[in-house]
Amino acid sequence: MDGNDLKRVAYYPGCALEGTGHAYNRSTKEVGKALGLELVEVKDWNCCGAMEVKNVDPQVQTYLSARNLAIAEDMGFDTVMSPCNGCYHNLKKAEYDLAHNPHAAEVNDRISRKAGHKTYQPGGVETIHALDWIRDAVGEDELRRRAMGKLAGLKVANYYGCMYTRPRHIYPEKDKGPGSESTLNPHFMDDILAAAGAENVDFPLKTACCGGAHSLSDSDTSTKLVLNILTTAEACGAEVIATECPTCHTGLEMHQVRAEKVLGRKTNVKILYFTQLLGMALGMSASKVGVQENMSDPSELLRAKGLG
């Protein structure tokens, strides 16, 4: 990200942010606006392939992601920001595969030509996550100044999920020591929310898996995995689980309900996107950051904390 202008970046929302993750889309844009950052949506973007297309054919997934990178580059950007872990992971993986796997590069070129657009060459644009974007474009000091401790007293478990840090080799900028993100113990979300005043709890399942890939196709496994995350967060004293991925977020919310219905295990921890928390810390109302779209209704907790 060195040298890239992060005040104005290409924005790749992805399919989930137009559906179940709509509140994440909305709160990300609002937070960007409040912090003076400009997002320009990638024109005519397509699905990155999510976690499904690679199982039909991995090279198709590489092409799908590369097409979006090609468009962002064509629009004159050197950075594309994606708030969804799945999209972020796939764009990063395409970048890596095109540089390291000649077969992937050959297939990408073949399909791109047939589709009638320029073939994306690795190194054209850099993909960053919404966490990188806010942390590096604004900085913790500025966030601290703007939020004035608004999240004080809110106990948060920061949940990063799988695809933000794994597999390690597609994230060459991580694990570079102080200032960089860690793949074993990620902390960018912790840093951002702490700057906004939140009290982060020590949460050992930051990068545990919610079973998102099989949320529907193997619901029992997903419910067990999610229940473990929810009960552990509660045991750690968290009132809120902060998320940074629409699949994790929806998975946690969906299987929180399913665990109660199917296993009779009720949990009370609330699930909010980190951008929703940050938005409210910057003085936005709960409805402005789309809290009404969350399935785990946090309005009572937010009122008690004087938020939204």
Added chain:
Amino acid sequence: MPIHEKSLIRPENLQTNDHLVIDGVDVSGHWSTFIKPRTITDYNEAMEAVIWALPGGENIHRCWQCGSCTNACTVHAIEPEFNPRYWIYLIRQGLEEELLRDKDIIWQCVSCNKCTYACPRDVVPEGVMKATAHWLELKGHTAKSPSTHFDEGFTESVLATGKIEEGRVLRSFFKRTGQPLNQPWLVALVGGLIRRFPLAFLIRLGWGTVFRPRTRGWRKAGRAIEDYVQERQAAQRLALRLDGKGATDGRQ
């Protein structure tokens, strides 16, 4: 040989004696569980090469059986039978019959990539799991798994319009797997949202149903991908010497 790690051995391969004396030493009780000696002759020596040739299986030959993958595995933690290290061993040894005993759970890999992170040999066990599950279906050893149904419905939607709409993917999945949509937990979920914000929710739901999201100018790209997928699938069937039918769709 007496053993401690009984969970790693199939129960039918274990022999326990209530009373046993060996060379005048009483080994009754804890020390009298043994692995039965056996001889295996029906190796499928082509198996590693077959998995190696499928997408995801490219690095299987690198495995040195350290077990880091199973140790890190999300699914193994809740289902001890789910054991990537063991399956990689069976594939490399050509022990097809042994592998087939676990054929109904291999697809359950959640792609969390903890194994890939932990592996010191860059085997990408996650990819090997997907390749193995794929092979089981191609060979007709298992019906298409729910996960495959989901992947196929999802991919179809992406190829058709460039994007997915989650409601449509969900309905297509329940239809493909022959499940009713009115699952109690799903009803509770949607019901909860409708109760809180009836209008907003229904408008969003209706919008997604009526106006299917599409990528402008997608047709040529969709067709180019379809051509490529068909070509790849034909090549795979040829490599596996299959008649083109492959797995059943699991709805018979």
